[in-house]
Amino acid sequence: MEEVSVGLVGLGNVGSGTLAILAENADQIALKLGFRLKVAAVCSRSVHAKTIPSSLGKIIQTTDWREVVNHPGIQVVAELVGGTGVAAEIIDASISSGKSVVTANKELMASCGPEIWDRAIRAGINLAMEASVCGGIPIHAVLREGISGDRVTALYGILNGTSNFILTEMEKRGESLASVLAEAQALGYAEADPSADIDGLDARSKLALLAALAFGEKITPSDIFVEGIRRISPMDFQYAHQLQHTIRLVCAARQTHDGLILSVRPALIPRSTILASVQGAYNAVWVKGLYGEDTFYYGRGAGPRPTGVAVVSDLMRVAREIRSGSPERVSPFAHERLGEYQPVSVTLQKRAYYLRFRVDDQPGIIARLAGILASKHISLEAVLQEPCDTKHDLPFVITAEPTSEQSIRDAVEEMSHLDFLREAPLALPMETAL
Numbered sequence: 001m002e003e004v005s006v007g008l009v010g011l012g013n014v015g016s017g018t019l020a021i022l023a024e025n026a027d028q029i030a031l032k033l034g035f036r037l038k039v040a041a042v043c044s045r046s047v048h049a050k051t052i053p054s055s056l057g058k059i060i061q062t063t064d065w066r067e068v069v070n071h072p073g074i075q076v077v078a079e080l081v082g083g084t085g086v087a088a089e090i091i092d093a094s095i096s097s098g099k100s101v102v103t104a105n106k107e108l109m110a111s112c113g114p115e116i117w118d119r120a121i122r123a124g125i126n127l128a129m130e131a132s133v134c135g136g137i138p139i140h141a142v143l144r145e146g147i148s149g150d151r152v153t154a155l156y157g158i159l160n161g162t163s164n165f166i167l168t169e170m171e172k173r174g175e176s177l178a179s180v181l182a183e184a185q186a187l188g189y190a191e192a193d194p195s196a197d198i199d200g201l202d203a204r205s206k207l208a209l210l211a212a213l214a215f216g217e218k219i220t221p222s223d224i225f226v227e228g229i230r231r232i233s234p235m236d237f238q239y240a241h242q243l244q245h246t247i248r249l250v251c252a253a254r255q256t257h258d259g260l261i262l263s264v265r266p267a268l269i270p271r272s273t274i275l276a277s278v279q280g281a282y283n284a285v286w287v288k289g290l291y292g293e294d295t296f297y298y299g300r301g302a303g304p305r306p307t308g309v310a311v312v313s314d315l316m317r318v319a320r321e322i323r324s325g326s327p328e329r330v331s332p333f334a335h336e337r338l339g340e341y342q343p344v345s346v347t348l349q350k351r352a353y354y355l356r357f358r359v360d361d362q363p364g365i366i367a368r369l370a371g372i373l374a375s376k377h378i379s380l381e382a383v384l385q386e387p388c389d390t391k392h393d394l395p396f397v398i399t400a401e402p403t404s405e406q407s408i409r410d411a412v413e414e415m416s417h418l419d420f421l422r423e424a425p426l427a428l429p430m431e432t433a434l
C-alpha cells in the first residue's frame, strides 16, 4: 500500500510527543487512513542526543532542516520549532518546494497567518495548524467545520494553562502569585521568563487565531487589549467570593453594536458559570452562536501528548487530502477588514466593574472616591471590606454598576492622584453572560 511520507522539524515537547504517537499508534493510524504515515526524517539541533523509536526503522536524522524540506520523498513537513524566525523559513521553504505543512506555531500564525495561507493556496498544498491553540482541544476543526454553519456572536476562552494554574492555586491556597509562580517554575509548568504567560501575550496570540476563525475577520494581536495577572492577589479572590464570583484570565471576542470587542484580561466571572470550574492547566473555549447557541470545549491546552495528538491528527488530514488530490482551497482567515466584525476599542465595552483599593486610612475616603465616580456618571453598587490589622494599608472594594470602560479608565486615572492611595486602583470587569 502506498504511504505518505512526513518529516518532523523540532523534537522538543511537541515534536517528541508527536514522534512517540506516530510510532506507538502507527497501526491504528494506518487502519483509519487506509495507508501508512511514514516518518522519513526528523530534525533538531541536538538530534543525535534524542531517542528515536526503533519501530520507525531507518530514518534520516539531521540537524539541518533544509535536508528535510528539500528531500524529494517527503510530502508533509511538520514545523514544531516555534518562534517567528527559523520557523517562518521552514514553512516558506516547504511551501516553495510544494510540500504540505503542519504547524503548532501560534505566534507565527497569529502574526502572519493570512499571508502564509495565501501562499499555501497559490502553491496548491495543504496547511494545518490545529495544535497552535488549546493543544489537545480540536477547536480549529470545530470553528472551521463543526459549527461553521452558525454565526458566532461571542467566544470566551481560558487559553493559557500556566496563568490558569497560578490563579486557581492562589484561589485554593490563599498564596501570593509570586510563591505559586515559583512553584510552577520548579515543577516545569512555567518558563523561567514567565512574561508570555502571566502578561497575557501567549493567550493574545491564541485569541487572535480563534477570533479570526470564528468571525472570518482579519485580526492581528495588536487588535486585542491585553492585561496580565500580575496585580491579582489572594485578597481579590476573597472579595470576588463575597460577590459569588471568581477571577480568571478571560480571553473574549464579542460582537457588539459598535463592532468586535477583543480582550485578554483578568476578569470576575460568576462562580456558577462553567468557565469558573476550569481548574489548573486546563483550557476551555465557550462559543455562542446565533442559531446553535452555546457550545463548550474543554481539555488539556499543552503537553507533549495532547498537543502531539493534534499534530498527528493534522498530519492524517493533510495526508488524506494529498491522497485524494485535494489542495487547500479557502483560507480560514480573511485578508481584508470585512467591516461587519471590525475590531473596535475595548473602551466601548459596557460592564459592571470591581474596583479594589489599598489606602492609608483617613476620614472621607469613600466620599472622595464616590465623588469621582459620580463626576463620571458611574453609579456605585456596593462597598466591601474584609477585616484588616493595619490602618496604613487597608484594602477595600467598590463595585460599580454597568458603565463604559472609558468612564472607568477616566475615574481610575483621576483616583490615582489621591494621596491616600498605596497603589493605583485595580479595576476588573465583571462578566455576566457566560
Ligand SMILES: NC(=O)c1ccc[n+]([C@@H]2O[C@H](COP(=O)([O-])OP(=O)(O)OC[C@H]3O[C@@H](n4cnc5c(N)ncnc54)[C@H](OP(=O)(O)O)[C@@H]3O)[C@@H](O)[C@H]2O)c1
Residues within 6 Å of the ligand: 009, 010, 011, 012, 013, 014, 015, 043, 044, 045, 046, 047, 063, 064, 065, 080, 081, 082, 083, 086, 104, 105, 106, 107, 131, 132, 133, 135, 301, 302, 303, 304, 307
Ligand atoms: N509545549 C506545548 O505544550 C505546546 C502546546 C501547543 C503549541 N506549542 C507550540 O509548538 C511549538 C514547539 O513548542 P515546544 O514546546 O515543543 O518547543 P521546544 O520544546 O523548545 O522544542 C523546539 C524544538 O525545535 C528545535 N529547534 C530549534 N531551532 C532549531 C533549528 N534552527 N533547527 C532545527 N531544530 C531546531 C529544538 O532543537 P534542540 O532541542 O535540539 O535544541 C527543539 O527540538 C511552538 O510553536 C509552540 O508554541 C507548544
